[in-house]
Amino acid sequence: MGTDLLLIALLIAGAAFFSVAEISMAAARRLRLRRLADDGDHRALRVITVQESPGHYFTVVQIGLNMVAILGGIVGEGVLTPHFAALLRLVTEPDRAQTIGFALSFLSITSLFIVLADLVPRRLGMNDPERLAMRTVGPMSLLTTLLKPLVWVFNGLSDGLSRVLGLPMQRDDRVTxxxxxxxxxxxxxxxxxxxxxxxxxxxxxxLDTRTVETAMTTRERIVYLSMDDDDALLRNRVAETPHSTYLVCGEGIDEVLGYIDATDLFQRVLLNQPMSLKACSDAGLVKKVLIVPDRLTLAEMLSQFRSAHEDFAVIVNEYSLVVGVITLNDVMSTVMGAMVAPHDEEQIIRRDDGSFLADGSTPVPDLQRALGIDDWPQPGQYDTLAGFLMVMLRRIPKRTDHVAWEGWRFEVMDVDRYRVDQVMITRQPTGAGAPAAHESS
Structure with missing residues (x-):
């Protein structure tokens, strides 16, 4: 019995080795292995090589695991069944004792293999996959060489079946x-x-999915200067609405002539020179402005800024009407989010009762993160909360209009000349029924 128990222990150890080798090779992270290989660890390079073509490696693992399982069943039945049967004969008849003894022997051996040869080794392999993969790749390479004929046969059959089923032949290591x-x-x-x-x-x-409209300063908020404005009007406008850059227009905002930096205007004031834009234009201070379409993404906007060596642009729609302006700082503020935006400038604010107060210009991705809504109706037709309400209501929203979607109620609280200013977002009571497509008062 002692020899048989020793054999079972060796079989469990062998199965544990193959389990660790399998799970650690599958779970080993390529980026960490590459870093170890760059530091001079040749074992990490061997693991990477195996991961690129793991067919032979896992064939050896399966051969080893199946052989150990079969041998464990054969040996285990002969080791423990007689002893269980002998004990059970003291309380029951011999035939029944033999049957129950076999069942107890089977359960005992199976439990030992499940815990010691499968669960514990796999947990170890998952917790520290790179180190264990590097430790087992050497012995596994030796076994692959020794079992090469069997590996060749089984791997060939597996490859053929994979091709028939249309399964991928190599591991996809692309990081998305x-x-x-x-x-x-x-x-x-x-x-x-x-x-x-x-x-x-x-x-x-x-940045690749959000359009420039989600970060721009909208048309009604643009502070622009007209070419015919006199010095007094220019001084008052700059003093009342200080900005680093001002759009310069002709008859109206849609007649864009260029832009001027506030520092150039201040310099003329300090030098006691006239601030009139005609004089500034003659001095070359009114610069050509970058004009981009409103369907551009923020990533494309960054490329435009980089290629044009500019940090200010005018956004126009398909009818060549100005819909807003955007700066490089607007794009970077979108990236940095709450890390740079002061609390009073946040477009969506969580209240103590769990509801939200949001600006109508809040981008849909910000709403998605705050509310946990992944599926929005008719995606691609709007970029902001106001656009969502217009699509759902099929008209310009009015005060007290409300829309229900995915368990949330969106109620318009304030409208400023057709512009949705504030929206109250509250969670609908449980059991309120399926979300309505749209509701309005």
Whole structure:
């Protein structure tokens, strides 16, 4: 019995080795292995090589696990069944004792293999995959060489079946932005990544999907200077609404002539020179402005700024009407989010009762994060909360209009000349029924 128990222990150890080798190789992170390989650890390079073509490696693992399982069943039945049966004969008849003894022997051996040869080794392999993969890759390479004929046969059959079923033949190691966001989310849960840092990373990836309209200064808020404005009017406008850059227009805001820096205006004041824009234009201070379409994404806007060597642009729609202006600082504020925006400038504010007070120009991605809504109706037709309400109501929203969606109620609190100024967002009571497509008072 002692020899048989020793054999079972060896079989469990062998199965544990193959389990660790399998799970650690599958879970080992390529980026960490590459860093170890760059530091001179040749074992990490061997693991990377195996991961690029793991077919032979996992074939050996499966051969080893199945052989150990079969041998464990054969040996285990002969070791423990007679002893269980002998004990049970003291309380029951021999035939029944033999049957129950076999069942107890089977359960005991199976339990030992499940816990010691499968669960514990796999947990170890998941907790420290790179180190264990580097430790097992050497012995596994030796076994692959020794079992090469069997590996060749089984691997060939597996490859043929994979081709028939249309399964991928190689591991896909491409890292997508979804992988990066998942890692940062996991880091935020463990405290390794601050919540503000996680938000910045998410905002960076949103640059490819958010349009310039989500970050621009809208048309009605643009402070522009007219070419015919006299010195007194220019001084008052600059004093009342200080900005670093001013749009210069002709008859109206849609007749864009260029832009001028506030520092150039201040310099003329200090030099006792006239502030009239005609004089500034003659001096070359009115610069050509960058004009971009309103369907541009923020990532494309950054490329435009970089190629034009500008940090200020005018946004126009398909009818060549000005819809807003955007600066490089607007784009970077979108990326940095709450890390740079003061509290009184936040577009969506959480109240003590769990509701939200939001500006109508709040971008949909910001609402998605705050409310946890992943699916929005008719995506692509709007970029802001006001646009969402217009699409749902099929008209210009009025005060007290409300829309229900995904368990939230969006009620218009204030409208300023057809512009949705403030919206109260409250969670609907549980059991209120399915969210309505749209409701209005």
């Amino acid at each position: 932005h979804h992988d990066i966001l998942a890692l940062t989310a996991a880091g935020a849960l463990t405290g390794a990544v601050a919540s503000e840092e996680q938000q910045v990373i998410e905002n960076v990836f949103e």
